[in-house]
Amino acid sequence: MTAACELCEESGGEILFRNEQLRVVLIADANYSGFCRVIWNAHVKEMTDLAIEDRSTLMRAVCQVEAALREIMQPEKINLACLGNMVPHLHWLLIPRFTDDAHFPNPIWAAAVRETADDVLSQRRALLPALREAVTRHASCVG
Secondary structure (H helix, E strand, O other): OOOOOHHHHOOOOEEEEEOOOEEEEEOOOOOOOOOEEEEEOOOOOOHHHOOHHHHHHHHHHHHHHHHHHHHHHOOOEEEEEOOOOOOOOOEEEEEEEOOOOOOOOOOOOOOOOOOOOHHHHHHHHOOHHHHHHHHHHHHOOOO
16 A cells, blocks of 8 residues: 555545455545446556456456446446546546536536536436446446
8 A cells, every 4th residue: 555545545435346456436526426436456556557357357347337327327428537647546437427517528627618407416316326236236247
């Protein structure tokens, strides 16, 4: 564990699935319900630092979480990102996107272009229990 690494020291969100190699967490974001991270448990900075088998395991998990997000949230698009510029710990972001979200079609860290109606955000938050179950079901196929 690296002392200055937030993802080594903390879960990184609500844990939906965890095994020896990785964890899937749900990020509490009022504007982006369903925002998940797939985090490699060991402190690893880059994809090429992983053995090929481990890369495959990680990407299988990302795809399984994407499948759960598509099944439950039914977004217009899923944004996948592996940035780690602020936290040098390998993790993938999975963000369900909708044409009425605050930033669409721009990245969520860009300037907002609209405000999403509260009732729409509430409807999306209401899907989170089903998403938790779907992520667990899909991620358990990872191994």
